[in-house]
Amino acid sequence: MPQTPAPTGADHRRGPFRVGDRVQITDEKRRINTLTLQTGGQFHSHVGVLDHDVLIGADEGSVVENNEGVRYQALRPLLKDFVLSMPRGAAVVYPKDAGQILTMGDIYPGARVVEAGVGSGALTISLLRAVGDGGSVHSFERRQEFADVATGNVATMFGAVPPAWKLSIGDFQEQVLNEKEPSSVDRVVLDMLAPWECLDAVATVLAPGGVWVNYIATVTQLSRVVEAIRADGRFTEPDSFESMVRGWHVDGLAVRPDHRMVAHTGFLMTTRRLSDGAVGIPKARRVKETEFAPEDVSAWTADHDEAAWGHENLGERGLSPKKLRKAGREALKTARAGGAEVEALVVETTAQSAAEKGGEEE
Numbered sequence: 240m241p242q243t244p245a246p247t248g249a250d251h252r253r254g255p256f257r258v259g260d261r262v263q264i265t266d267e268k269r270r271i272n273t274l275t276l277q278t279g280g281q282f283h284s285h286v287g288v289l290d291h292d293v294l295i296g297a298d299e300g301s302v303v304e305n306n307e308g309v310r311y312q313a314l315r316p317l318l319k320d321f322v323l324s325m326p327r328g329a330a331v332v333y334p335k336d337a338g339q340i341l342t343m344g345d346i347y348p349g350a351r352v353v354e355a356g357v358g359s360g361a362l363t364i365s366l367l368r369a370v371g372d373g374g375s376v377h378s379f380e381r382r383q384e385f386a387d388v389a390t391g392n393v394a395t396m397f398g399a400v401p402p403a404w405k406l407s408i409g410d411f412q413e414q415v416l417n418e419k420e421p422s423s424v425d426r427v428v429l430d431m432l433a434p435w436e437c438l439d440a441v442a443t444v445l446a447p448g449g450v451w452v453n454y455i456a457t458v459t460q461l462s463r464v465v466e467a468i469r470a471d472g473r474f475t476e477p478d479s480f481e482s483m484v485r486g487w488h489v490d491g492l493a494v495r496p497d498h499r500m501v502a503h504t505g506f507l508m509t510t511r512r513l514s515d516g517a518v519g520i521p522k523a524r525r526v527k528e529t530e531f532a533p534e535d536v537s538a539w540t541a542d543h544d545e546a547a548w549g550h551e552n553l554g555e556r557g558l559s560p561k562k563l564r565k566a567g568r569e570a571l572k573t574a575r576a577g578g579a580e581v582e583a584l585v586v587e588t589t590a591q592s593a594a595e596k597g598g599e600e601e
Contacts, residue, residue: 252315252398256294259576261395263320264289264311273316273324275576318368321396322361326570328388328562331361332430332454333504335484341369343478343509344426344452348373353419353444354428355379355411355437359566360389362430362454364396367404375403377418379411384560384567391570394579412440419444430454435467442473447514455506465508472519474510481506 280291287307485500
């Protein structure tokens with residue numbers, strides 16, 4: 240039977256399995272593996288060999304057997320499955336947080352969204368799905384290695400690089416002002432160490448009434464950005480929260496909460512842009528600096544050491560360039576195996592990064 244490559248666009252997730260499709264197989268003990276189907280390919284495990292050709296042409300939801308009679312159910316990965324198993328160079332935004340960002344940030348079809356930094360592309364995928372073909376997502380990322388990982392993962396998920404997506408390399412607070420007109424953006428989503436440094440840039444490009452969402456890792460970062468927004472006066476009073484998800488064990492009458500849960504991953508903070516010239520309504524009770532020690536106050540004021548806001552000091556594990564490059568190669572390889580053309584975007588961002596480095600050397 241002749242095989243055809245997987246189509247691109249929305250159709251790549253419909254119909255029988257094709258060469259290049261990502262398929263999630265689950266065995267009788269609920270062990271899950273994800274395959275990229277190739278003609279003549281095989282999945283080896285300690286319980287036998289499953290030929291890819293058995294899956295190619297089969298309907299989604301089929302149950303197949305390997306050479307030892309072990310049964311597998313085969314389905315295309317859902318977004319939550321893909322995000323948790325895709326190549327990554329940095330911690331991803333978990334599905335529970337991405338769902339909150341889409342809802343609390345009011346990301347709607349046709350919205351013009353800006354995000355930074357792109358990381359491994361998990362949140363980018365959710366944003367692109369939400370804005371649809373009529374909207375746009377413009378991602379800004381400082382490091383080429385992260386851009387490569389995100390490009391491969393986005394292309395793998397959609398079967399191609401979506402026309403609604405643009406990726407730029409550079410510092411957000413500088414680059415966004417060069418590429419976006421004032422008040423031209425509906426939503427801004429930031430996932431970075433020091434979002435307060437982008438306050439002026441966000442206030443410039445975000446339209447009146449637009450929503451600014453921050454995904455923040457630590458309490459100290461949350462305090463700093465909230466106080467900076469309050470002091471600025473161009474935004475509404477920030478709302479801060481977190482989300483937790485606890486599964487349940489259900490087996491007949493034995494129904495109880497799971498022993499493990501996805502608890503704290505990060506804080507979410509939302510605020511909205513006021514119209515130009517409007518004066519924000521402050522909280523009824525302002526925080527008095529005398530209630531805190533000087534070192535605590537300095538955390539959200541300008542007299543602190545900027546070097547303190549680094550990955551190591553915030554308890555985050557550092558990422559080696561070697562690991563990032565490996566994750567980027569893996570993500571791009573997976574995308575190409577599925578038939579996605581990602582060369583153009585990768586070459587564009589690489590050339591841009593090289594040009595910037597050349598300018599710095601001069």
